[in-house]
Amino acid sequence: xxxxxVIDEIAEVYRDVIGHYDPERSGVSVHVSFYPxxxxxxxxxxxxxxxxxxxxxxxxxxxxxxxxxxxxVLVAKLFRRRVPKRARELYAEYISSPQMRDRAAASRRDxxxxxxxxxxxxFYDLEELFSDLNTKYFxxxxxxxxxxxxxxxxxxxxxxxxSHHDTIVISRSLDxxxxxxxxxxxxxxxxxxxxxxxxxxxxxxxxxxxxxFRRDEERFEKFEEADIWIETNARKLKRNVKKGQSILRxxxx
Numbered sequence: 001x002x003x004x005x006v007i008d009e010i011a012e013v014y015r016d017v018i019g020h021y022d023p024e025r026s027g028v029s030v031h032v033s034f035y036p037x038x039x040x041x042x043x044x045x046x047x048x049x050x051x052x053x054x055x056x057x058x059x060x061x062x063x064x065x066x067x068x069x070x071x072x073v074l075v076a077k078l079f080r081r082r083v084p085k086r087a088r089e090l091y092a093e094y095i096s097s098p099q100m101r102d103r104a105a106a107s108r109r110d111x112x113x114x115x116x117x118x119x120x121x122x123f124y125d126l127e128e129l130f131s132d133l134n135t136k137y138f139x140x141x142x143x144x145x146x147x148x149x150x151x152x153x154x155x156x157x158x159x160x161x162x163s164h165h166d167t168i169v170i171s172r173s174l175d176x177x178x179x180x181x182x183x184x185x186x187x188x189x190x191x192x193x194x195x196x197x198x199x200x201x202x203x204x205x206x207x208x209x210x211x212x213f214r215r216d217e218e219r220f221e222k223f224e225e226a227d228i229w230i231e232t233n234a235r236k237l238k239r240n241v242k243k244g245q246s247i248l249r250x251x252x253x
Contacts (some may be wrong), residue, residue, distance in 0.1 A: 003071035006060075007032050010067050014053055017071040021079045034060050039104045040095050044074040055153065058103040059095075066094045096201065105164055119147045121175035129170075129188045137219065142196055149175060158230075159187040168192070186226035193217060 011030040019026025029050040037056045045052045053074065062070075072087035094100060119126035126147040134142050146167040153173035161168050168191045174184045183253075193213055200207040217223065 009064065010055075010071075012051075013068050014051065014066070014071050014075065017068070017075045018051065021075060021081060040100065042070060042074060044078055046078070058100070062094065066091060069094075098201075101201070117149050117151055117172075119149070121149055121172070123177050123179075124181070124184055126168075126170060126188070129185060130192070133189050133192060135187060138192070138196065142192060145195060159191045161191045163194075163199065170197075170252050180229065182222040183226050183229055186220055186222065189220050190217060 006224075011032045014030045014032065015026060015028065015136055019028070030053065031050060032053045032055065034057045035054040037058075040056045040058060041054075042056060042059070043054045055070070069087040069090040073083050076083045076087075095104075126149065130144060130147055134140050134144070145161070146165070148167060148169055148171045150169050151172075154171045155173055158171045158174060159169060168188070170184070170187060170191070170236040174187060193216055194208065197210060197216070200210055222227070222231055
């Protein structure tokens with residue numbers, strides 16, 4: 001028993017759900033805590049015969065029926081069972097609500113940390129790239145978020161737009177004389193489109209690449225050439241990273 005009746009009630013929910021999947025474990029010791037995750041995250045672990053559940057602090061006042069749904073989601077995965085559809089939908093609906101999205105965004109802004117390394121590269125300048133593309137494709141009207149190279153070379157993600165920190169990050173692996181300018185321009189343009197076409201939320205789902213986004217993406221002058229170059233050079237450049245050289249792989253988020 002804890003000193004928090006809310007924690008005790010949630011722990012009892014987990015014991016009931018565990019008993020549903022395995023009656024012999026219905027009396028297992030369950031420890032529930034609220035944890036200051038960045039955003040919304042929930043975990044369940046088994047250690048020394050006890051079950052430990054961590055729930056994001058932003059979900060502290062979540063209704064008990066949603067806690068029950070979350071318990072089914074976590075415990076079903078723990079037992080490698082199919083998650084009940086109703087539980088999955090109820091939990092997804094709650095965390096996708098505007099109120100929870102706002103809380104998660106505030107948590108990421110307050111607790112998250114964005115490493116800003118600067119815009120000057122050895123071969124390319126992100127400020128120059130952004131300015132040229134803004135003039136060519138957005139009539140110079142697209143607002144400029146923070147721009148930065150990634151802290152380390154990456155190849156699985158070549159670029160991303162972090163809306164919570166209003167930052168476009170481009171992989172340092174692209175800052176190479178082996179990478180044609182139109183390739184890095186394509187990656188930067190893709191991330192600029194995320195600024196121009198914000199994420200759409202519909203029926204509890206997030207849509208980052210809407211039809212309008214895809215339509216505008218193909219406006220890039222060398223769209224096909226950049227796509228083919230990335231696909232053609234991915235394997236070779238992936239090998240190069242092991243030698244400390246630049247590396248490239250499709251694609252961006």
